[in-house]
Amino acid sequence: MAANKKSNKLKxxxxxxxxxxxxxxxxxxxxxxxxxxxxxxxxxMYHLPEVNARVREQNRATREAVETIKSQRIIEITNSKAGxxxxxxxxxxxxxxxxxxxxxxxxxxxxxxxxxxxxxIKVINQYGKNTRMxxxxxxxxxxxxxxxxxxxxxxxxxxxxxxxxxxxxxxxSIALNAAVRAEWLEENPFMLLSASERVKKPESKRQFLAxxxxxxxxATECRNMTxxxxxxxxxxxxxxxxxxxxxxxxxxxxxxxxxMIATVQQKTSTPIYTPLSQNAVKWLPERKADDSxxxxxxxxxxxxxxxxxxxxxxxxxxxxxxxxxxxxxKLMGHADVRTTQIYAKIVDSKKIEAVNMVDxxxxxxxxxx
Numbered sequence: 001m002a003a004n005k006k007s008n009k010l011k012x013x014x015x016x017x018x019x020x021x022x023x024x025x026x027x028x029x030x031x032x033x034x035x036x037x038x039x040x041x042x043x044x045m046y047h048l049p050e051v052n053a054r055v056r057e058q059n060r061a062t063r064e065a066v067e068t069i070k071s072q073r074i075i076e077i078t079n080s081k082a083g084x085x086x087x088x089x090x091x092x093x094x095x096x097x098x099x100x101x102x103x104x105x106x107x108x109x110x111x112x113x114x115x116x117x118x119x120x121i122k123v124i125n126q127y128g129k130n131t132r133m134x135x136x137x138x139x140x141x142x143x144x145x146x147x148x149x150x151x152x153x154x155x156x157x158x159x160x161x162x163x164x165x166x167x168x169x170x171x172x173s174i175a176l177n178a179a180v181r182a183e184w185l186e187e188n189p190f191m192l193l194s195a196s197e198r199v200k201k202p203e204s205k206r207q208f209l210a211x212x213x214x215x216x217x218x219a220t221e222c223r224n225m226t227x228x229x230x231x232x233x234x235x236x237x238x239x240x241x242x243x244x245x246x247x248x249x250x251x252x253x254x255x256x257x258x259x260m261i262a263t264v265q266q267k268t269s270t271p272i273y274t275p276l277s278q279n280a281v282k283w284l285p286e287r288k289a290d291d292s293x294x295x296x297x298x299x300x301x302x303x304x305x306x307x308x309x310x311x312x313x314x315x316x317x318x319x320x321x322x323x324x325x326x327x328x329x330k331l332m333g334h335a336d337v338r339t340t341q342i343y344a345k346i347v348d349s350k351k352i353e354a355v356n357m358v359d360x361x362x363x364x365x366x367x368x369x
Contacts (some may be wrong), residue, residue, distance in 0.1 A: 091134025236280035238314030250293035
């Protein structure tokens, strides 16, 4: 006699179950079991006591809706295992949740200067906390830009400066580009804006010391010699404050009497190799006998001295003495030569020379009389 074959019934990852309630109705929920983990989804849909034909028809429609939701969940699970992203899933994802996730990823990778990203998360929560990824399109982007420019107020209850608006939009756009790469967004709407629709970055104004002011600074006594040394060293090499704070003796290399800085910029994480002039070397503090290669060059530097002005002084001096734009760009550690062009606009020596020629011409005329 042939052995009875045991039928193998395929187990579904999602099952419809009900829970009896005190009023006699039953609440539908889904019992979901995937990869050894069980979860429940309560549908807030009910099977009512069938007291008449109308209720029976209502129960039948409810059951059909429940089965439809069950089928959708099975499709989502199957697509997930196959690596297929469910479009409705990313559309429902909250923008604020994505920004938090992106911020955590950047922080975990050790990405620096992400404070603006934290700020944009707060701004988004104020503009539209319930904004979903599916809501983000060109119309949303334009609305957000308008609100940021004309409605949102910062800490001092003032409208944002244009440069701050540009910085916020830039950070948000970076996060949305990452969402596109992760397939949580179809396209970044900020990339679709025309030139007239985009917020233009205001032209940067650089403050710097004139050469006569640098000479006066050299001749002036300072209570904290480390500050004076660091200030003048930056004047002659253009190093940022963040790089000055972390500069170690191992970062200063001497070959055949020529000194050079070889370090990685804190702001951009890119390496720079900057030759040092004799004036820059002169303002290096004396290395102590017990200083190791990892000892800070400017140990004891106050936490936040202002050095942007002196860094701009270096860039301005380079353009004044006739250094070309590309060389100055590399010495400053700029990633884009357009940033360096600002110094060329500051130092327009040709205009100054033309004005001086007029003065000399009239001086000569007076002497001839």
